[in-house]
Amino acid sequence: xxxxxxxxxxxxxxxxxxxxxxxxxxxxxxxxxxxxxxxxxxxxxxxxxxxxxxxxxxxxxxxxxxxxxxxxxxxxxxxxxxxxxxxxxxxxxxxxxxxxxxxxxxxxxxxxxxxxxxxxxxxxxxxxxxxxxxxxxxxxxxxxxxxxxxxxxxxxxxxxxxxxxxxxxxxxxxxxxxxxxxxxxxxxxxxxxxxxxxxxxxxxxxxxxxxxxxxxxxxxxxxxxxxxxxxxxxxxxxxxxxxxxxxxxxxxxxxxxx
Amino acid sequence: xxxxxxxxxxxxxxxxxxxxxxxxxxxxxxxxxxxxxxxxxxxxxxxxxxxxxxxxxxxxxxxxxxxxxxxxxxxxxxxxxxxxxxxx
Numbered sequence: 001x002x003x004x005x006x007x008x009x010x011x012x013x014x015x016x017x018x019x020x021x022x023x024x025x026x027x028x029x030x031x032x033x034x035x036x037x038x039x040x041x042x043x044x045x046x047x048x049x050x051x052x053x054x055x056x057x058x059x060x061x062x063x064x065x066x067x068x069x070x071x072x073x074x075x076x077x078x079x080x081x082x083x084x085x086x087x088x089x090x091x092x093x094x095x096x097x098x099x100x101x102x103x104x105x106x107x108x109x110x111x112x113x114x115x116x117x118x119x120x121x122x123x124x125x126x127x128x129x130x131x132x133x134x135x136x137x138x139x140x141x142x143x144x145x146x147x148x149x150x151x152x153x154x155x156x157x158x159x160x161x162x163x164x165x166x167x168x169x170x171x172x173x174x175x176x177x178x179x180x181x182x183x184x185x186x187x188x189x190x191x192x193x194x195x196x197x198x199x200x201x202x203x204x205x206x207x208x209x210x211x212x213x214x215x216x217x218x219x220x221x222x223x224x225x226x227x228x229x230x231x232x233x234x235x236x237x238x239x240x241x242x243x244x245x246x247x248x249x250x251x252x253x254x255x256x257x258x
Numbered sequence: 259x260x261x262x263x264x265x266x267x268x269x270x271x272x273x274x275x276x277x278x279x280x281x282x283x284x285x286x287x288x289x290x291x292x293x294x295x296x297x298x299x300x301x302x303x304x305x306x307x308x309x310x311x312x313x314x315x316x317x318x319x320x321x322x323x324x325x326x327x328x329x330x331x332x333x334x335x336x337x338x339x340x341x342x343x344x345x346x
Contacts, residue, residue, distance in 0.1 A: 005294070011286075049294055062281050083285040087294040098292045124276040244273045250284035 003044035006033070006088045006095040009068045010248065011103070012076035013114050014039035022071055025050060025064040033096055035103040038110050041072055041079070042099070049085045069248035078118040080110065081248035113253050116195065120220045121246025124199070127185055127231070129178065130238040131210040138173045181239075182213045192226050193219045197251055212239070216251040 007025065015037040024030040028043035050061050065084055072079035088095045088102075103110070138144065147166040151159045190196050195218035219227060224246075231241045 008288075047294065062278055066277060066281060081285045083287045084281045085294075086286075086288055088288070089292045089294060091292045095292070102288060122280070244276045247277060247280055248285075250280040253284075253286050 003046060004090045004095060005045050005047040006040075006042045006099055007045045007050075008082050008086045008088060008099065009041040009043075009065060009079075010072055010082050011080040011110060012039050012041065012072055012078065013037060013118070014076060020075075022068060024068050025061055030068055033099050033103075035100040036107045038103050038107070038114075040099055040103060041068060045087060047087065047089050049087060051085075066248065073121065073246070073248065078114065078120070079248055080113050080117060080253050081250050117218065117249040117252060120195070120218050120249065121224075122249045122251055123217050123219060123224055123227075123243055123245035123247070125189075125215045125217060125227070125231070126242045127212045127215070128240045128242075129181060129210055129212045133238045134174055134177060135170065138170050138177065141173065143173070144170060178212065185213060186215070188230060189215065189217065189227055192230070193217055193223045195219070195252055199251065218249050218252045 007028070009024065009030065012032075014032060015034055016032075016039070017034050018032045018039070020030050020032060020041070022030045024043045028045065030041055030043050032039035033042055034040075052058055052061070062084065069079050069081050088099050091098060144166055147162055147169065151162045151166075154162065186196070186198070197216045199214045199216045217224075217227065224243075228243065231239075231243070234241075
């Protein structure tokens with residue numbers, strides 16, 4: 001079967017065709033197809049998606065896809081990443097014609113997205129809090145101490161009710177504090193970069209720690225250093241964090257250039 | 259020594275899992291008739307997400323299976339998913 005389809009990794013603002021000579025998925029030669037000042041990073045492929053039941057093979061595909069995006073960030077000062085396995089078919093024309101048509105039709109939205117992501121990378125920030133420390137602090141608060149004091153000398157039934165009340169109150173105050181922490185971190189980081197999203201976390205790695213919030217931020221070097229500095233100041237006060245990246249700005253291009 | 263190694267592997271794995279999560283779930287989607295998406299991608303996504311789920315399970319139970327070990331041996335790939343951890 002001839003390679004008459006195009007696998008598209010991402011879009012850069014280049015404006016002319018370039019035989020980039022980077023090795024993409026399965027070692028395929030990656031080059032650019034340009035239209036209206038934008039260039040798609042592509043390789044020739046068959047009209048079928050890349051798939052495998054072998055996890056190692058899948059890993060290779062994902063790493064290869066991202067390697068090209070990482071190189072593009074360095075070479076072109078940014079990249080608009082496309083969804084993994086975006087393959088343009090030939091149809092009644094050529095796949096190249098179809099891609100150029102799409103670039104042309106989406107020029108304005110590509111410009112807008114490029115302005116946002118140029119010179120910036122995406123980072124994942126996981127902020128954890130010390131749950132035990134928080135519960136201890138809340139348990140020692142005046143409000144809870146008053147309930148405990150009231151329990152003294154009371155009969156078993158009333159004492160039990162007050163104990164339940166204290167537990168419920170600890171829970172309520174605890175959650176209020178957690179939500180307050182979350183909002184404060186979000187607001188403080190937002191002061192550094194407006195491009196910030198709370199990401200639902202599906203992955204829990206450090207089970208000894210409780211995840212306060214999982215964020216994706218789009219930041220340049222200066223901004224991410226500022227964010228790191230800010231987070232480092234919080235270390236030792238019952239918080240810790242993990243920062244991963246830079247990645248291609250996956251979380252900041254969705255539904256904007258489609 | 260072992261704890262340091264495990265800590266480093268965990269840092270690395272967080273970078274890997276974050277990267278996979280983004281690659282499979284995010285990015286620009288071309289809404290064009292001539293893009294292979296309609297019939298094939300849901301199947302592909304299900305397949306890949308199954309692999310991702312197995313990684314999460316391995317990480318959850320602290321098992322560093324074959325799926326991840328080769329990645330940690332490749333300098334080029336390590337560079338691409340550099341992860342920084344700062345803790346107490």
